[in-house]
Amino acid sequence: MKKKLFVYLSLCIILCIAAGCTENKSSTLPTDNSFMTPATDGASTTSPTQSAITTNRGDDEVNDCKLMVNGKDITSGNYVKLNEYYADLPFTEVMEALGAKVEWQNKTTAKITYVGQDYILDTTKCSLIEVGGTFNIISTPPGSTRHYQVVGDEFILDNVTMKGAFQLMGTSIKININYDDKIVNIF
Secondary structure (H helix, E strand, O other): OHHHHHHHHHHHHHHHHHHOOOOOOOOOOOOOOOEEEEEOOOOOOOOOEEEEEEEOOOOOOOOEEEEEOOEOOOOOOOOOOEEEOOOEEEEHOOOOOOOEEEOOOOOEEEEEEOOOOOEEEEEEOOOOOOOOOOEEEEOOOOOOEEEEEEEEOEEOOOOOOOOHHHHHHHOOOOOEOOOOEEEEEEE
């Protein structure tokens, strides 16, 4: 557990430096109806009471970029949006495209099996916890802000937090954003 925490904190610092998250943005309010959780001392945080946003999944007015996972275009039917410093991505759809099995237990909770390990996703708490564990894999990186929302029936997560989650799950998944061509590549 100490090794995972050390890796997590190291990754968070690197991601924050790379993303330009050098200031505390805890007073910044979202302008796009998404939920932000400001960074804390590394403990898991929860969001305000969350309700689904009534935006159509994959609406052409929302999808302003292309989402590619392992060379396959999964943009159609999914909410994908580029922002100034991050991208909003459909977390469970990305996980399935990477080979995970996602089983929804109810409207807000899913069991995700990925690389032989089971996780529980709770969209109301913005948490992904390994079965039998207590550490929130998608907790807010120190000095950064986590962006998430529910659009239709999909859990949307920012690319920086998603990349950190992949690292904590022990995978070498990479997320690259080409802002000029408006393409997000996950491989």
